[in-house]
Amino acid sequence: MSTPTSRSDWEALAASLTINNQAFINGEYCDAQSGETFECTSPVDGRLLTQVASCDLADANIAVANAREVFEAGTWSKLAPVKRKQVMIKFADLLEANADELALLETLDMGKPIKFSKTVDVAGAARAIRWSGEAIDKIYDEVAPTAHNEIGMITREPVGVVAAIVPWNFPMIMACWKLGPSLATGNSVILKPSEKSPLTAIRMAQLAIEAGIPPGVLNVLPGFGHTVGKALALHMDVDTLVFTGSTKIAKQLMIYAGESNMKRVWLEAGGKSPNIVFNDAPDLKAAAEAAASAIAFNQGEVCTAGSRLLVEKGVKDELIGLIAQELKSWLPGHPLDPDTITGAVVDAQQLNTVLGYIKAGEEQGALLVQGGKQVMAETGGVYVQPTIFANVTNDMRIASEEIFGPVLSVIEFDGMDEAIKIANDTIYGLAAGVWTSDLSKAHKTAKALRSGMVWINHYDGGDMTAPFGGYKQSGNGRDKSLHAFDKYTEIKATWIAL
Numbered sequence: 001m002s003t004p005t006s007r008s009d010w011e012a013l014a015a016s017l018t019i020n021n022q023a024f025i026n027g028e029y030c031d032a033q034s035g036e037t038f039e040c041t042s043p044v045d046g047r048l049l050t051q052v053a054s055c056d057l058a059d060a061n062i063a064v065a066n067a068r069e070v071f072e073a074g075t076w077s078k079l080a081p082v083k084r085k086q087v088m089i090k091f092a093d094l095l096e097a098n099a100d101e102l103a104l105l106e107t108l109d110m111g112k113p114i115k116f117s118k119t120v121d122v123a124g125a126a127r128a129i130r131w132s133g134e135a136i137d138k139i140y141d142e143v144a145p146t147a148h149n150e151i152g153m154i155t156r157e158p159v160g161v162v163a164a165i166v167p168w169n170f171p172m173i174m175a176c177w178k179l180g181p182s183l184a185t186g187n188s189v190i191l192k193p194s195e196k197s198p199l200t201a202i203r204m205a206q207l208a209i210e211a212g213i214p215p216g217v218l219n220v221l222p223g224f225g226h227t228v229g230k231a232l233a234l235h236m237d238v239d240t241l242v243f244t245g246s247t248k249i250a251k252q253l254m255i256y257a258g259e260s261n262m263k264r265v266w267l268e269a270g271g272k273s274p275n276i277v278f279n280d281a282p283d284l285k286a287a288a289e290a291a292a293s294a295i296a297f298n299q300g301e302v303c304t305a306g307s308r309l310l311v312e313k314g315v316k317d318e319l320i321g322l323i324a325q326e327l328k329s330w331l332p333g334h335p336l337d338p339d340t341i342t343g344a345v346v347d348a349q350q351l352n353t354v355l356g357y358i359k360a361g362e363e364q365g366a367l368l369v370q371g372g373k374q375v376m377a378e379t380g381g382v383y384v385q386p387t388i389f390a391n392v393t394n395d396m397r398i399a400s401e402e403i404f405g406p407v408l409s410v411i412e413f414d415g416m417d418e419a420i421k422i423a424n425d426t427i428y429g430l431a432a433g434v435w436t437s438d439l440s441k442a443h444k445t446a447k448a449l450r451s452g453m454v455w456i457n458h459y460d461g462g463d464m465t466a467p468f469g470g471y472k473q474s475g476n477g478r479d480k481s482l483h484a485f486d487k488y489t490e491i492k493a494t495w496i497a498l
């Protein structure tokens, strides 16, 4: 079929789609050992898409044993980097070649607009795989500055078996930010997608095999966190656990590692990112556009969402007015309509969380400026209006807790010192925006922010070359860039007496 260009094209493709719902172990699709499945329901219209294999400890044991065996055998782990590179590039090509199908699976499974599933999610996933693959034959090891009669070699080796546990908001991208560097460095990987969005991970596994990744090197175990996720996190033969998800679960994973084999644990967790607009912002309209997309894009289900808008007194009213105007173009529409830019929330549970926070905002005395309501209920799907609260103080729940929905909290400040104080008054430290024409103020503020990413005079920038991750309870370690390779390699010092 040619590329769909209208909602009815996408609906036709959806009707003809065969959805794979099995686990993927040692190069083959299989049911869970227990035969259990869980329902995969679309938030677009409430339709049951399929029943997905619900893996648990028994499946984790088989997958880890296979992953270990293939790692020891060296069919992938000992392959020359240039060869692994070629396979990774082929894998990226195949993701792109199957972009329509993957984008459709992503949209049906977790509700995001098809436009973004294709241009952001599939494209970003392919970029991550390709970038990591292209990098791997260009990274050199080190030789220590020794005396004449000895040689000190400092080499990187793959850790072995990696378990990757990922969330549902960008299912393919979050997976590929882990798969790129872990596969490129020669590890065997077990990917556990979120129970809310398992479909693209299941499909990607087959494309990886088609690209030439040997069986057992990439395994996919769909299932719940408390079953298969926990089994992987406690497993004695998983060497490294990489995770993207909530801070609450991230902390639990550190406990599991301590209770088991001290596996390395790398966490990308939640955020409550401040977007700071000073009176001297160079372009208030641009700041408003960015602030609107920072809270509305992906239905607000973004770890780096600019959910706290810190605005200096002098421009507060004007900026709120501009953002309110901007957010009118972010009203939800049908996710398969190519013009839609806001889709469905991932599921009814998440919708209730968002509506609960909107209620809490009103109860704690914040001013509801716009939005706040569930919409399009007649579709059977779950949709909510982008919402703005003004007169918010940083101690209110809508300002201190991660909502993971399109709810903006506007907090007023007076001067740089107060802005920095409010910005840092959070358990999180993922990202921050700063809008000012004053170069020195921009740098001073950026340096003072306890945050892994700072964006000056825009929001949410960066590409594969820039590390992505947080300070404080937003996690440790970084995805993207060569820094991500640190998570998947051990450093060996070999000292040779000549």
Ligand code: NAD
Pocket (backbone or CB within 6 Å): 165, 166, 167, 168, 169, 170, 174, 192, 193, 194, 195, 223, 224, 225, 226, 228, 229, 230, 233, 244, 245, 246, 247, 249, 250, 252, 268, 269, 270, 271, 302, 303, 304, 402, 404, 430, 468, 469, 470, 474, 475
């Ligand atoms: P979550 O923590 O509920 O779940 C994440 C994953 O962990 C899922 O696969 C889940 O099944 C699994 N899990 C749950 N309990 C587990 C357990 N006891 N043992 C092992 N695994 C378990 O998070 P979510 O709701 O899927 O995703 C939203 C969160 O992800 C938000 O907090 C968001 O900020 C964060 N996030 C962070 C980044 C980042 O890069 N920092 C990126 C995207 C999302």
Ligand code: MN
Pocket (backbone or CB within 6 Å): 040, 041, 042, 043, 108, 109, 110, 195, 196, 197, 198
């Ligand atoms: Mn789903």
